[in-house]
Amino acid sequence: MELLPKDNKVIDLLGQLKKSEEIYPSALFTNRRQQYQKQMMDIEINAGNKKNTPKSGNGNGAAIATISSKIVETILVVVIAAEAGTAAYFYRAKLSEILKALATPTNVQAASAISSKEIDYLNFKLIEATTTPAATLTTATSSNKLLAMPSPTITEKLSNNGVNISITSTPKPNGNNGNHYGQTPKSERIIDNNGGNNNHNSSGNDGNGQNHNNNGDGNNHNGGGNGASHNGKP
Amino acid sequence: MIKDGVALLKAAQKLDEEALTAIFDEFAPAIYKYTLRLCHDPIIADNIVGDVFAQLLEQFAAGKGPRTNLRSYLYQTAYHLVVDRSRHNQHTAPLEVAENLHDKGKTVSTQTQIEERVLMEGLVTAMNSELTEDQRHVIILRFLEDFSLKETAEIVGKDVNNIKVIQNRGIAKLRKALGLQMEAE
Numbered sequence: 001m002e003l004l005p006k007d008n009k010v011i012d013l014l015g016q017l018k019k020s021e022e023i024y025p026s027a028l029f030t031n032r033r034q035q036y037q038k039q040m041m042d043i044e045i046n047a048g049n050k051k052n053t054p055k056s057g058n059g060n061g062a063a064i065a066t067i068s069s070k071i072v073e074t075i076l077v078v079v080i081a082a083e084a085g086t087a088a089y090f091y092r093a094k095l096s097e098i099l100k101a102l103a104t105p106t107n108v109q110a111a112s113a114i115s116s117k118e119i120d121y122l123n124f125k126l127i128e129a130t131t132t133p134a135a136t137l138t139t140a141t142s143s144n145k146l147l148a149m150p151s152p153t154i155t156e157k158l159s160n161n162g163v164n165i166s167i168t169s170t171p172k173p174n175g176n177n178g179n180h181y182g183q184t185p186k187s188e189r190i191i192d193n194n195g196g197n198n199n200h201n202s203s204g205n206d207g208n209g210q211n212h213n214n215n216g217d218g219n220n221h222n223g224g225g226n227g228a229s230h231n232g233k234p
Numbered sequence: 235m236i237k238d239g240v241a242l243l244k245a246a247q248k249l250d251e252e253a254l255t256a257i258f259d260e261f262a263p264a265i266y267k268y269t270l271r272l273c274h275d276p277i278i279a280d281n282i283v284g285d286v287f288a289q290l291l292e293q294f295a296a297g298k299g300p301r302t303n304l305r306s307y308l309y310q311t312a313y314h315l316v317v318d319r320s321r322h323n324q325h326t327a328p329l330e331v332a333e334n335l336h337d338k339g340k341t342v343s344t345q346t347q348i349e350e351r352v353l354m355e356g357l358v359t360a361m362n363s364e365l366t367e368d369q370r371h372v373i374i375l376r377f378l379e380d381f382s383l384k385e386t387a388e389i390v391g392k393d394v395n396n397i398k399v400i401q402n403r404g405i406a407k408l409r410k411a412l413g414l415q416m417e418a419e
Contacts, residue, residue: 006409007402007405007406007409009409009412010357010405010408010409010412011377011405013353013354013357013412014357014373014377014378015377016350016354017354017357017358017378018377018378018380022266022267022270022271023263024262024263024266024267024280024283025276025280028266028276028280029262029263029266032262032280032283032284032287033258033259033262035284036254036255036258036284036287036288036291037255039287039288039291040249040251040254040255040291043249043291043292043294043295044249044251046295
């Protein structure tokens with residue numbers, strides 16, 4: 001966007017307006033000039049003080065003020081340092097505790113998510129800790145042997161004052177696996193013609209190694225202790 | 235008496251009293267006139283002159299201040315002060331001082347001079363009423379204070395091309411306003 005020839009008239013008018021001299025009123029100008037000179041003197045004095053004070057300090061009021069302010073500043077610094085030292089002396093025990101606490105690293109472990117391996121490990125430990133071995137102590141009076149069947153993985157033999165303690169984790173079955181479902185042998189059933197009476201067959205060891213089978217009278221008598229074998233016939 | 239501008243500026247930077255006084259005597263009336271054209275109040279213009287030179291002293295005392303163009307620096311300071319003051323006061327008085335100046339020539343009564351006077355009054359009115367603040371500043375700096383485009387851009391703080399656009403739009407507005415007035419007459 002350039003100036004057009006028809007704009008020259010406006011520019012000429014502006015030139016004429018420029019020629020119209022607007023005079024700074026002499027009263028205002030003189031007053032302003034005095035103020036300016038006063039400001040100038042103040043600045044020169046300040047600048048002179050900055051230059052002269054460090055070297056001479058020869059009785060000038062500003063220089064004295066500067067020196068006294070420095071002295072006061074130094075005294076204040078000393079007082080503050082002394083106060084801090086006194087406070088540190090009185091609270092030295094607490095300060096030492098704080099310093100020790102700061103010096104020793106804290107044993108705070110950050111909580112983190114437990115991995116699946118750790119969970120398995122914890123479960124394993126838990127099972128191991130909770131399985132109390134079902135120990136069955138069998139005391140044999142003749143041989144003073146204690147037989148125990150504790151936890152399935154430990155086999156130890158302890159000898160204490162001639163008493164052998166045998167802890168067998170997995171006892172040998174010796175042909176007797178115990179009563180397991182589906183493995184228990186069915187007992188043989190003996191059918192006798194006893195006239196419709198109840199059949200009582202008790203077999204086993206009664207402690208004397210004798211078998212009593214009472215039959216025929218409707219009564220079963222077991223527990224004979226004479227060593228004779230009775231087979232249901234009077 | 236220091237007459238060279240560069241030597242004067244260097245002496246003023248060293249807070250030389252003579253140089254500082256010479257600067258005031260040389261530039262204070264011009265700054266006053268420029269400020270008066272913008273704010274239209276002799277008292278405010280005088281106060282702004284005082285602020286401009288006080289800032290100059292502070293800058294010199296702090297080791298700062300202008301290094302090359304002292305005149306642009308002083309006008310720039312005055313411009314910012316005027317803008318700040320106008321933002322606070324929103325003072326929009328007409329150019330009474332300029333109008334009064336034209337009243338001084340009332341003895342002249344030829345037809346041509348009367349037409350010129352009417353045009354001048356119209357110009358002053360248009361500058362106050364039609365132009366934006368930026369356009370008024372640029373036209374005053376360019377055509378009344380004779381600053382170059384570059385200097386005006388530095389004072390106002392805008393790009394040279396932007397100053398060109400502002401100036402031409404302002405002139406076009408003035409031309410339009412004066413043409414309408416002439417048609418109305």
